[in-house]
Amino acid sequence: MGNIVIKLPDGSDKELPANSNGLDLANSIGPKLAKDSVAVVVNGLQRDLSDILPDKADVSIITKDSDEGIEIMRHTLSAQVLALAVKNLYPNAKLAIGPTIDDGFYYDFFMDKPISSDDLPKIEDEMNKIIKSKSKIIKSYHSKKEALKVFDDLNEDFKAEIINDSDQEDNFQLYTQAETGFIDLCRGPHLPNIGICGEFKLTKVAGAYWRGDSTKPMLTRIYGTAWNTKKDLNNYLERLDKAEQVDHRRLGKEMDLFHFQDEAPGMVFWHPKGWTIYTHLQYYVREMQKNAGYKEVNTPEVVDRKLWETSGHWDQYRENMFITEIDDEHANEKRTNALKPMNCPNHVQIYNQGIKSYRDLPFRLSEFGKCHRYEASGTMHGLMRVRGFAQDDGHIFCTEDQIESETKNFIDLLSNMYKDLGFTDFKIKLSTRPEKRIGTDASWDKAEKALQDAIEKLKLEYSIDEGDGAFYGPKLDFVLTDAIGRKWQCGTLQVDFNLPGRFDSTFIGEDGAKHTPVLLHRAALGSFERFIGILLENYGGKLPVWLAPTQTVIAAITDEANDYAVSINEKLLESGIRSELDIRNEQISYKVREHSLQKIPFIIAVGKKEVESKSVTVRRIGSDKTESILIDDFIKFVVQEAKTPLDK
Numbered sequence: 001m002g003n004i005v006i007k008l009p010d011g012s013d014k015e016l017p018a019n020s021n022g023l024d025l026a027n028s029i030g031p032k033l034a035k036d037s038v039a040v041v042v043n044g045l046q047r048d049l050s051d052i053l054p055d056k057a058d059v060s061i062i063t064k065d066s067d068e069g070i071e072i073m074r075h076t077l078s079a080q081v082l083a084l085a086v087k088n089l090y091p092n093a094k095l096a097i098g099p100t101i102d103d104g105f106y107y108d109f110f111m112d113k114p115i116s117s118d119d120l121p122k123i124e125d126e127m128n129k130i131i132k133s134k135s136k137i138i139k140s141y142h143s144k145k146e147a148l149k150v151f152d153d154l155n156e157d158f159k160a161e162i163i164n165d166s167d168q169e170d171n172f173q174l175y176t177q178a179e180t181g182f183i184d185l186c187r188g189p190h191l192p193n194i195g196i197c198g199e200f201k202l203t204k205v206a207g208a209y210w211r212g213d214s215t216k217p218m219l220t221r222i223y224g225t226a227w228n229t230k231k232d233l234n235n236y237l238e239r240l241d242k243a244e245q246v247d248h249r250r251l252g253k254e255m256d257l258f259h260f261q262d263e264a265p266g267m268v269f270w271h272p273k274g275w276t277i278y279t280h281l282q283y284y285v286r287e288m289q290k291n292a293g294y295k296e297v298n299t300p301e302v303v304d305r306k307l308w309e310t311s312g313h314w315d316q317y318r319e320n321m322f323i324t325e326i327d328d329e330h331a332n333e334k335r336t337n338a339l340k341p342m343n344c345p346n347h348v349q350i351y352n353q354g355i356k357s358y359r360d361l362p363f364r365l366s367e368f369g370k371c372h373r374y375e376a377s378g379t380m381h382g383l384m385r386v387r388g389f390a391q392d393d394g395h396i397f398c399t400e401d402q403i404e405s406e407t408k409n410f411i412d413l414l415s416n417m418y419k420d421l422g423f424t425d426f427k428i429k430l431s432t433r434p435e436k437r438i439g440t441d442a443s444w445d446k447a448e449k450a451l452q453d454a455i456e457k458l459k460l461e462y463s464i465d466e467g468d469g470a471f472y473g474p475k476l477d478f479v480l481t482d483a484i485g486r487k488w489q490c491g492t493l494q495v496d497f498n499l500p501g502r503f504d505s506t507f508i509g510e511d512g513a514k515h516t517p518v519l520l521h522r523a524a525l526g527s528f529e530r531f532i533g534i535l536l537e538n539y540g541g542k543l544p545v546w547l548a549p550t551q552t553v554i555a556a557i558t559d560e561a562n563d564y565a566v567s568i569n570e571k572l573l574e575s576g577i578r579s580e581l582d583i584r585n586e587q588i589s590y591k592v593r594e595h596s597l598q599k600i601p602f603i604i605a606v607g608k609k610e611v612e613s614k615s616v617t618v619r620r621i622g623s624d625k626t627e628s629i630l631i632d633d634f635i636k637f638v639v640q641e642a643k644t645p646l647d648k
Contacts, residue, residue: 004055022049023192026061036063038196039072039189046072048139048189064196065228071100073198074226076191077127078105080137080175082202082222084182085126090115095184096158096210096219103236104225108208110158111220120202123222127200134195135179139188147172147185158210159185199233200226203240212376242484248533249382251541254597257549258383266380266387268529273549276578277532280547280644282368285392285417285525287646292413294366294394299346301370305336310502311345312438314338316471320373322387339372344496344521347395348503351517356507361517362398362406368528369393383533390528396520397505400450406520407454407476407493414478414491414524420645422538425481428460429489431468438472439498447495448474450518470521472498482538490531494521541599542621545641548578550600552638554616555582555591557607564611568604568631575639596621602638 006014006025016024022040026033026049039062040047042054046068053059062068078098086093086109098107142150144163151159162185163172175190176183191197202224210216225240227233244250252258257274260267270278286296302324308314313321322339340346347365356363368390375387396406418426430452433444451474455462462476469475478491496519499505506514525531535543545551552572556565562583572579580600582591588605595603605617605626616634619626629637 004053006053006057006059009058009060016053018055019052021052022047022059022061025053025059029061033061033063036065037061038064038069038191041068046189049192050139064191064198070198070226070228072189073191073196073228074100074105075186075188076137076194077197077200077224077226078107079184079186080177080182080190081127081130081194081197082107082123082224083184084130084177084180085123086222087182088126088130089123094158095156097162098186101223104203104223106221106223108210108219108221110210110217115205115220117205120205120222124200124202130180131194131197133177133179134193135177136193137190138176138178139190140174140176141170142172142174144169144172147174150174150183151185154183198226198228199230200224201233201237209377212379214377239484239486243486243537246484246537246540247382248384248536251536251599252382255541255549255599257536260382264388265377266375266385268383268386268388274532276549277535277543277547278528281525281528281532281535284420284644284646286366286368288413288417289366289392289394292364292409293362294364296366296368297347297350298367299340299343299350299369301340301372302337303340303346305338307345307349308338311348311499312472312502313341313345316436316438317341320375322372322374340369341371341373343367343369343371343391343393344395344499344519345503348499348505348519351395351397352503352505356397356517358399358507358509358515361507362396362402363517364394364396366392366394383529386527386529389530391523392525392528394522396522397500397507397517398520399515400446400518403450403495403518403520404454404457407451408458410493410520410522410524411458411460417524418478418480418491421535422544423480423482426491427479427481427487428455428462429465429468429477429479430455430462431465431470431475431477433469433474434467434471436471437469438502443497444474447497451476451493451495470494470496472496473521475521480534482534483540488534490526490534491524492522492526496521542601543599545601545638546644548599548601550580550598551577551642552579552602552604553582553595553598553600554579554604554606555588555595557588557605559583559585560608561606561611565606568606568616571631571635572638575635577635577638577642592619601641604634 002018003015004018006016008014016028023034026037037049039049041060041062042057083095083098090111092112094110096108147163148160173186173188174183175186202222204223206221208219208221210219225236227236255273256271258271259269305314321341324337326335350365351363370390372388375385379385398406432448473494473496475492475494477489480488480490482488500519501516505517507517509515554565554569556562565581565583569579569581592603599621601621603619610616615628615630617626617628618634
């Protein structure tokens with residue numbers, strides 16, 4: 001039969017007998033590696049250990065402790081263990097899909113009776129029984145006809161639909177447990193046996209429409225998390241508990257900031273206090289951008305489809321857009337419009353007004369433009385994912401030679417903003433061309449190289465996220481880390497060699513000829529709605545004084561102090577402090593608890609003693625200690641504390 005030669009990650013070659021698989025490769029290197037191996041990467045694709053290795057392939061081994069190994073373990077827990085456990089307990093349940101997600105997994109089932117979180121311990125027990133079987137997982141390949149018969153015989157309608165809708169005719173992967181006979185359709189790879197699954201916990205039950213379509217059946221989605229060790233699992237659950245405590249939806253209700261309702265799904269109703277946060281954050285960003293050379297504009301929210309056809313959004317992004325039809329029965333024209341999902345085509349229209357010279361570049365525009373995107377109902381999540389939002393959007397028209405300097409300038413701006421807002425740690429991802437895109441491969445080659453060269457010359461660390469670029473160009477994504485270790489993708493810088501050409505944008509170069517500018521799309525915070533949600537959770541609602549909707553509250557202890565409380569409140573208001581007055585006939589302990597729940601930075605109590613000494617007793621949010629201070633000294637202190645980062 002002969003031998004095959006495998007190239008290892010260190011560049012060395014490994015000779016193996018023909019028909020060797022991934023496990024054979026691991027054993028040839030060492031028994032410990034073989035024990036720790038869970039899958040392989042063959043020519044860039046993850047494969048099962050049982051897959052036969054082709055000759056001259058580039059192969060690396062995935063171990064159980066690696067990030068890739070943990071993801072495979074989670075996938076196995078979902079598709080093989082959770083799926084079987086539910087089928088054992090609820091025989092009439094039908095299987096849908098079970099992918100991995102950040103830190104965990106889920107599986108969707110069609111259930112003939114509802115289940116709740118109270119049922120999760122029972123399902124966990126069944127999963128543990130299945131894991132104890134240590135069943136081997138065997139992969140087999142089938143034709144479309146064969147795979148359909150398997151799932152038709154099992155009355156698994158959703159699996160059959162997936163197969164029917166596939167363009168694939170052969171090599172459908174089916175995974176079977178040797179001990180139980182359980183079988184599932186899956187992309188894989190899976191652990192070689194169930195017994196090496198790590199520590200897991202089912203976390204919640206939710207509803208989800210099949211394929212995200214509200215016209216299709218409602219499924220039961222069971223979420224879980226999994227880690228290699230009990231310690232890692234407990235640490236994660238602790239973080240999850242902290243996250244629940246600082247959930248922005250809970251804080252929004254407690255602090256009276258915003259609400260949502262069914263008549264406007266995914267659209268925020270900002271209350272006065274929430275809008276105060278919004279407008280002060282916007283003022284800060286506006287001034288920072290103005291100082292960085294941006295000119296603020298405002299553009300229409302409703303634009304004719306012709307613009308979106310030219311930009312490419314109509315073909316590439318239409319399913320995410322709100323479309324409006326005007327018919328000639330109710331108006332004097334027939335027109336198809338769309339609510340803008342982003343601002344870039346509108347900014348190109350402003351750039352195109354008048355002739356531009358190379359001396360006008362870089363040409364920087366900014367807008368707090370209201371955008372609308374049709375997010376599926378099951379994906380919306382408080383402020384974090386909405387249908388209507390505004391972003392600190394900006395576009396830079398520049399030459400290719402200016403990409404590097406503009407990248408540096410933007411990263412400097414973004415870094416200063418993040419630092420001012422309490423985020424000192426962020427990572428950078430370079431996202432490359434997606435499968436669905438506009439432009440030529442040559443233009444993408446040039447755009448990706450320009451962005452990569454720019455960030456490497458800045459000597460900044462970055463990772464590559466293959467295939468996650470915008471449909472018009474590659475991008476840098478900036479990922480923040482919050483107070484409890486969660487990652488949030490917020491800022492972005494995108495290099496676009498396509499859109500200006502589609503709109504015939506030009507500038508007169510030094511040579512007197514017309515040239516097409518490069519368009520840099522950028523946002524530092526991204527969606528204001530989402531970023532405020534992140535801010536609330538990062539600070540647990542205890543926002544910096546300059547952003548707090550109410551900065552001080554004056555609470556009278558007795559009726560005798562009411563007039564004194566009124567006078568202090570007036571002085572604070574005159575000094576520019578957002579202050580409130582509480583002279584209700586309630587116990588001071590009640591007032592303190594209530595205002596603490598509102599996360600007001602300074603709670604000021606005044607009674608007979610304070611009236612006589614012209615002082616106040618101050619309690620700072622998060623502290624049980626109080627301090628007595630003269631009123632004039634306190635006002636000076638608060639005014640200093642309330643200064644924005646722009647004024648410090």
